[in-house]
Amino acid sequence: MQDTQFVLLLWFVGIIAEAMTGALAAGKQRMDLFGVVIVGCATAIGGGTLRDMLLGNYPLIWVENWHYLLAIVLASLLTVVIAPLMRYLAKLFLTIDALGLAVFSVIGAQKTLLLGFSPAVAVVMGVITGVFGGVFRDILCNQMPLIFRKELYGIVAIVTASCYVMLQIAGTEPWLSLGISLWLGFSLRMLAIRFCWSVPTFHYSTDQHHE
Amino acid sequence: MQDTQFVLLLWFVGIIAEAMTGALAAGKQRMDLFGVVIVGCATAIGGGTLRDMLLGNYPLIWVENWHYLLAIVLASLLTVVIAPLMRYLAKLFLTIDALGLAVFSVIGAQKTLLLGFSPAVAVVMGVITGVFGGVFRDILCNQMPLIFRKELYGIVAIVTASCYVMLQIAGTEPWLSLGISLWLGFSLRMLAIRFCWSVPTFHYSTDQHHE
Amino acid sequence: MQDTQFVLLLWFVGIIAEAMTGALAAGKQRMDLFGVVIVGCATAIGGGTLRDMLLGNYPLIWVENWHYLLAIVLASLLTVVIAPLMRYLAKLFLTIDALGLAVFSVIGAQKTLLLGFSPAVAVVMGVITGVFGGVFRDILCNQMPLIFRKELYGIVAIVTASCYVMLQIAGTEPWLSLGISLWLGFSLRMLAIRFCWSVPTFHYSTDQHHE
Numbered sequence: 278m279q280d281t282q283f284v285l286l287l288w289f290v291g292i293i294a295e296a297m298t299g300a301l302a303a304g305k306q307r308m309d310l311f312g313v314v315i316v317g318c319a320t321a322i323g324g325g326t327l328r329d330m331l332l333g334n335y336p337l338i339w340v341e342n343w344h345y346l347l348a349i350v351l352a353s354l355l356t357v358v359i360a361p362l363m364r365y366l367a368k369l370f371l372t373i374d375a376l377g378l379a380v381f382s383v384i385g386a387q388k389t390l391l392l393g394f395s396p397a398v399a400v401v402m403g404v405i406t407g408v409f410g411g412v413f414r415d416i417l418c419n420q421m422p423l424i425f426r427k428e429l430y431g432i433v434a435i436v437t438a439s440c441y442v443m444l445q446i447a448g449t450e451p452w453l454s455l456g457i458s459l460w461l462g463f464s465l466r467m468l469a470i471r472f473c474w475s476v477p478t479f480h481y482s483t484d485q486h487h488e
Numbered sequence: 489m490q491d492t493q494f495v496l497l498l499w500f501v502g503i504i505a506e507a508m509t510g511a512l513a514a515g516k517q518r519m520d521l522f523g524v525v526i527v528g529c530a531t532a533i534g535g536g537t538l539r540d541m542l543l544g545n546y547p548l549i550w551v552e553n554w555h556y557l558l559a560i561v562l563a564s565l566l567t568v569v570i571a572p573l574m575r576y577l578a579k580l581f582l583t584i585d586a587l588g589l590a591v592f593s594v595i596g597a598q599k600t601l602l603l604g605f606s607p608a609v610a611v612v613m614g615v616i617t618g619v620f621g622g623v624f625r626d627i628l629c630n631q632m633p634l635i636f637r638k639e640l641y642g643i644v645a646i647v648t649a650s651c652y653v654m655l656q657i658a659g660t661e662p663w664l665s666l667g668i669s670l671w672l673g674f675s676l677r678m679l680a681i682r683f684c685w686s687v688p689t690f691h692y693s694t695d696q697h698h699e
Numbered sequence: 700m701q702d703t704q705f706v707l708l709l710w711f712v713g714i715i716a717e718a719m720t721g722a723l724a725a726g727k728q729r730m731d732l733f734g735v736v737i738v739g740c741a742t743a744i745g746g747g748t749l750r751d752m753l754l755g756n757y758p759l760i761w762v763e764n765w766h767y768l769l770a771i772v773l774a775s776l777l778t779v780v781i782a783p784l785m786r787y788l789a790k791l792f793l794t795i796d797a798l799g800l801a802v803f804s805v806i807g808a809q810k811t812l813l814l815g816f817s818p819a820v821a822v823v824m825g826v827i828t829g830v831f832g833g834v835f836r837d838i839l840c841n842q843m844p845l846i847f848r849k850e851l852y853g854i855v856a857i858v859t860a861s862c863y864v865m866l867q868i869a870g871t872e873p874w875l876s877l878g879i880s881l882w883l884g885f886s887l888r889m890l891a892i893r894f895c896w897s898v899p900t901f902h903y904s905t906d907q908h909h910e
Binding site: 300303337363 | 541542543544606608609612619623627630632633635636637641642643646686687688689690691692693
């Protein structure tokens, strides 16, 4: 029970952090406040919403409990107010975002397992929960999704979700699976940022001269 | 019964108007007729479809009754034929579009309430029904969604849906709630266009020199 | 039974081919390997997934049987390895892609009919299954969807799905409906590529001087 509440708290911190990255991205496109709120919401709950729609798992969390949505709307608007401070908070922000990524990936996998789906599907849904908020943010801002080029973002989601699922299959106690995979995902992301690790890119050109 | 049929008529006018804005947007991107039809359909029924998918409310309206889809396809193709006349009809068109926005927002909220969801969710679904058709249109046309920058579009949806939901909670007769919120939303949008009202925009730059 | 397995084989070839077009498109945008896999998956199963979500038909195929997803991931990664050979295989590739389009359209229509929906909805779902993988691919790559401008792509889906549905209504034996519509769709697409057939485009400009 204790660790469930701890995860819920981390998840809440995660959606708030994601809402703020969404609001900032909207600000870079000079959107109006309505756009800021929509992009904030899509970033914060887009991944989990897509997961539940793919699984046919209704009602959605934020439909059942609209207070989450209210918190996200307020976080988006707050971001507009404190935007000038953002550059001084950049490091804190990256840290919270890394935490959010790890939490989303673990929770996505956990929920899928609890619904009785296979471990492989749980990993896929963990990754979708972790990264698709950012994909929706970038599509709404008419940008190519950053996570397809950014340091290890997607890989962190895969590793975190896989670690959790494997530990659960191995019969590890829930709170231990959770703690280990969260820690692994968070560390990996922070190390990737620190040392600029990245996944090899694939460059395909149909132009004969540039090979 | 009478007012239900009146709303259905307004809704039908709304989806036709939205299909036409979709077709025109496709024409600006020089799409072929297939693209025109797809963008027209996504604009006309995208908002309501997303709402019903988020609520898990199946079957979708246009799946149950494909005649709506046929009407939208025909409206999209008709737009191609009468496009040269469009600039003379621009004012009529904006008026119908404003009506469509108000009707979609009210109907979205109404359906959600009837399905037994909370008032807050009804407002959110009214807004999604009102504006997401336009969001899908702009994503398919590879544009940043206009409604995130255009005069009060999103705000009109919020005000209209909120007004309807509050009147319903207050126990107002259905036809009166409907009439008042439709009139409010329509007037607000027309005034916003007339006087170029807009929501403050949020401009965030990570560049140190431009603050 | 025999023809069901034949269709399943064609479908499998189709998703593999679509995954490879997705991976190549990601490579043109210089995405990392994670992006390549996500775009490959979205291209291969996006159309069928959207169809099943619109119909409320759960669980999704790849959620029930994750081996399809594994095959798609491997095909996407394999594409990166054999990319240098791609230009020599271009013709084979276009052929498989044409086959995939026809198969997807027929299967989409077939599944919808089997679920008890109306013939009109079956045609629409056949088209969605056939073309929306490509739409998702192009949105994730931040491109305007190619199928809205490419030679007859969408029309082939409409003709193929309509042909299948009409033959089924007419009481034709399943394997014959299937064979005829597949052959028709495949031929039409190959002819369209060979002779550069295309659908008229719609060009709408709000600029008064260019009419």
